Amino acid sequence: MTQTADIIIIGGGLLGTSAAYQLAKRKAGKIVLCEQNDIASQATSRAACLLTRARTKPGLMELVQETYDCIEEIETELNESLDLQQVGSLTISASEASKKGLEDTYMAAQRFGIEAEMVGPKAVKEMLPWIDNTSVREAVWMPTDAFIDAALLCNGYAKAAKKRGVVVRTRTGVSAILHSNQRVTGVRLGNNDEIHAPVVIDAAGAWSNLLSYPLGIGLPHTPVRSHFWITEVNPSLFPANQPFAVLPDARAFTRPDVGALIVGIREPECVSYDPKEMKTNIEHVDFTPDNGWSTLSQSASLFEAFFPQFRDLGIAHYMAGPSCYVPDANFIIGGVSSMEGFYTSSGCCGGGVAAGGGMGRLLSEIVTGEETFVNAAPFDPERFGAINPFDPAFQKSCADARSNKKGG
Ligand SMILES: Cc1cc2nc3c(=O)[nH]c(=O)nc-3n(C[C@H](O)[C@H](O)[C@H](O)COP(=O)(O)OP(=O)(O)OC[C@H]3O[C@@H](n4cnc5c(N)ncnc54)[C@H](O)[C@@H]3O)c2cc1C
CATH class of the missing domain: 3.50.50.60 (FAD/NAD(P)-binding domain)
Structure with missing residues (x-):
């Protein structure tokens, strides 16, 4: 036909x-x-x-x-909520190397007219109860950042x-x-x-x-493997409305997830795939034979400097999938x-x-x-x-x- x-x-x-x-x-x-x-x-x-x-x-x-802008438009067009979670974000610097990136980010936000504020370690601790802020130098707080399903x-x-x-x-x-x-x-x-x-x-x-x-x-x-881990639920450490955080010094990010914490950590050498390995549905692809444990044990140490308790917390879920990266x-x-x-x-x-x-x-x-x-x-x-x-x-x-x- x-x-x-x-x-x-x-x-x-x-x-x-x-x-x-x-x-x-x-x-x-x-x-x-x-x-x-x-x-x-x-x-x-x-x-x-x-x-x-x-x-x-x-x-x-x-x-x-x-x-x-699309999210707003579509919500109006469909008369339905897309459930945007506007929790804000913190990009956190703990080294001279990441400070430059932080300042560039702050200036880019200013130029673009996005609300952004430089904050110190105390404010970071108030927003992220789980963080050990000893090494934190400063952070960019962007209150209008959000996540969405x-x-x-x-x-x-x-x-x-x-x-x-x-x-x-x-x-x-x-x-x-x-x-x-x-x-x-x-x-x-x-x-x-x-x-x-x-x-x-x-x-x-x-x-x-x-x-x-x-x-x-x-x-x-x-396709390159992207992945993250979700901790056990602990609402006092991970209140649902806490900001998501980007930690360049640990090559990591975090995000609240109904009382738990999503932790994404990039390993020093990421895994790529031949497109044919994706079969026709990623449900049939085994991205990490050991459910991410060996990667976590190899790559978590930088993140644990910000969250020492992480190594003792239970991990409830592991999520991996392909993101297509370009050189x-x-x-x-x-x-x-x-x-x-x-x-x-x-x-x-x-x-x-x-x-x-x-x-x-x-x-x-x-x-x-x-x-x-x-x-x-x-x-x-x-x-x-x-x-x-x-x-x-x-x-x-x-x-x-x-x-x-x-x-x-
Ligand atoms: C673990 C993980 C965490 C991520 N976190 C974030 C994040 O926090 N923020 C962010 O911005 N992005 C994130 N991403 C990236 C984000 O998920 C991708 O950028 C996005 O989903 C890519 O969409 P896509 O349409 O290219 O791919 P897909 O969602 O894979 O869509 C491609 C579609 O093409 C279809 N298809 C393939 N071949 C054919 C064919 N021959 N005929 C018909 N259909 C076909 C497939 O079935 C598939 O549905 C993350 C990704 C992963 C894996």
């Missing part, structure tokens, strides 16, 4: 649904979104859900602000897109992107049906290279010169919850030929030249981008 559309989006995670929403807002034509599992069921379902505004890279604060946000984008006419097809896998004479012509589905369209957006996350590479397009990212830790948004009509929003670098709304807006502006609200050059899919995403050396360079990550 053959159907037609103006735009096909592959992937119903945060990046596909936000693109669908932003394109529908721009009345970009008949849009069909194909998702091989369920909406928000893959990487999106595993996120720690931080909406960190404190960014110093060009364009990033704008992309994150757009997500906050990523699956709820993703379903919000999808519902708002549907309300504006987007056809959302779940349990509908794309087996190939069709093309002829260097331009895309549509997609073939798993059941061999075809949907024809002049524009195809590859937002298939960890799987996006499996669809693009047969067209000669190597997207410069690979320069910047997103992949836009088209490619070799294939007309092919676009992508991918390479989320662990930031698709925070920046997804803005990534969708930027991509939709590129697709519709509008002036873009941020400079698109830093996100150009072709900025590394030709790459082979299946090359282990390339995959390691992507993992290194996460190994060096210190932010939230």
Whole structure:
């Protein structure tokens, strides 16, 4: 069976649904979104859900602000709450090395007009009862920072897109992107049906290279393991309204979680995967054979300097999943010169919850030929030249981008 559309989006995670929403807002034509599992069921379902505004890279604060704006818009459009938890954030410095980053963050927030205040160790202890503040020098307090259930946000984008006419097809896998004479012509589905369209957006996350590479397009990212641990419940140490915290000196972050504490720690050498290892559903991928214990014991010491009790606390849950990292830790948004009509929003670098709304807006502006609200050059899919995403050396360079990550 053959159907037609103006735009096909592959992937119903945060990046596909936000693109669908932003394109529908721009009345970009008949849009069909194909998702091989369920909406928000893959990487999106595993996120720690931080909406960190404190960014110093060009364009990033704008992309994150757009997500906050989308949340408000969608709540109004659907007349439903997306349950944004505005607990604020603390980015904490305990060394000369991280102090510079902290000051840059504070200045970037000031320039952008986001509420931010420098606070000392005493204020940090008042907000985070669990912290040993002996080594804390100073912190940036950003009271308007928030976290949100990523699956709820993703379903919000999808519902708002549907309300504006987007056809959302779940349990509908794309087996190939069709093309002829260097331009895309549509997609073939798993059941061999075809949907024809002049524009195809590859937002298939960890799987996006499996669809693009047969067209000669190597997207410069690979799945890298992201993970966090959730402690046992202790409401006096971890009150539900405490800020989330970013600890660059420990390569760690924390977030309250109904009386428990989410603790994310980046290991010194992160693990990358070949996209084929993701199977068709991450439920079938064993990201850490020992449930994260060996990684925790190797990497927790820097964090324990801030929270000595951590080593004696019970761990209730471990969560791991793929985030697609890029060697320069910047997103992949836009088209490619070799294939007309092919676009992508991918390479989320662990930031698709925070920046997804803005990534969708930027991509939709590129697709519709509008002036873009941020400079698109830093996100150009072709900025590394030709790459082979299946090359282990390339995959390691992507993992290194996460190994060096210190932010939230
Ligand atoms: C442990 C962890 C913690 C994280 N914490 C944060 C955080 O605090 N803040 C933050 O901003 N980000 C965070 N992230 C990152 C965030 O989850 C991702 O940036 C985001 O979910 C990426 O969305 P996506 O749409 O690219 O990927 P996905 O959610 O994986 O969506 C891709 C979709 O494409 C579909 N698909 C694949 N192939 C096909 C095909 N052939 N046909 C049809 N559909 C297909 C898949 O089924 C999937 O649903 C975290 C990630 C992890 C794993």
